[in-house]
Amino acid sequence: xxxxxxxxxxxxxxxxxxxxxxxxxxxxxxxxxxxxxxxxxxxxxxxxxxxxxxxxxxxxxxxxxxxxxxxxxxxxxxxxxxxxxxxxxxxxxxxxxxxxxxxxxxxxxxxxxxxxxxxxxxxxxxxxxxxxxxxxxxxxxxxxxxxxxxxxxxxxxxxxxxxxxxxxxxxxxxxxxxxxxxxxxxxxxxxxxxxxxxxxxxxxxxxxxxxxxxxxxxxxxxxxxxxxxxxxxxxxxxxxxxxxxxxxxxxxxxxxxxxxxxxxxxxxxxxxxxxxxxxxx
Numbered sequence: 494x495x496x497x498x499x500x501x502x503x504x505x506x507x508x509x510x511x512x513x514x515x516x517x518x519x520x521x522x523x524x525x526x527x528x529x530x531x532x533x534x535x536x537x538x539x540x541x542x543x544x545x546x547x548x549x550x551x552x553x554x555x556x557x558x559x560x561x562x563x564x565x566x567x568x569x570x571x572x573x574x575x576x577x578x579x580x581x582x583x584x585x586x587x588x589x590x591x592x593x594x595x596x597x598x599x600x601x602x603x604x605x606x607x608x609x610x611x612x613x614x615x616x617x618x619x620x621x622x623x624x625x626x627x628x629x630x631x632x633x634x635x636x637x638x639x640x641x642x643x644x645x646x647x648x649x650x651x652x653x654x655x656x657x658x659x660x661x662x663x664x665x666x667x668x669x670x671x672x673x674x675x676x677x678x679x680x681x682x683x684x685x686x687x688x689x690x691x692x693x694x695x696x697x698x699x700x701x702x703x704x705x706x707x708x709x710x711x712x713x714x715x716x717x718x719x720x721x722x723x724x725x726x727x728x729x730x731x732x733x734x735x736x737x738x739x740x741x742x743x744x745x746x747x748x749x750x751x752x753x754x755x756x757x758x759x760x761x762x763x764x765x766x767x768x769x770x771x772x773x774x
Contacts, residue, residue, distance in 0.1 A: 637651065
């Protein structure tokens, strides 16, 4: 009996020590009081505004207020409906006009009104239930971006380099080749990062018409359901690349250095050693 009590006390002490170490390793919110227990699903988690930083919020975890960051450009809206969320600064009176500077020197929460996703006002308050589509809108000023709704807030997202947003694609909106999007056809899509140059000196994202994945026309309109294989095609001109179908669009992907695409591998296509791929040997 004494041994059982001793072991129980040791386990309790070890669990407490582990929890104390875990709490010290996380940034905690000052001057915030949390309920001692987490709410049961499907209730909301317990959140509180950060005492002095609009770009952060506090999430309660068994009585401990953990400091969390909003995505860049957003601030915490404790009074949002149906529940608190990271939101555009113009929707949060206590943070409107406030500029918070990050360590890198950029100003967080200061979104230029009128040319980004913050102008999209059609996002529904609730996210759709799976397996429904997420809700997307085209970006007001940049073909290389799109807006994804998240609990009533339109979040800015980037298309892969060289692609633009096609709001009218079938069966649903998708990042697509510029020639398939009349409003962006011939327009250089502006991406979130400047055009980069590879070691060979070529420009990423600038695909020559006729020698890349944009020539692949047999991608099915719908992606396969798990656990089925994704749908792949060999690259028309480059053994070290392949094309991955995504909702009817063939996206260019690269194999790791030194490997080439083996379309005929078993049990399915894969990046392989060149000696195993006759056409690339």
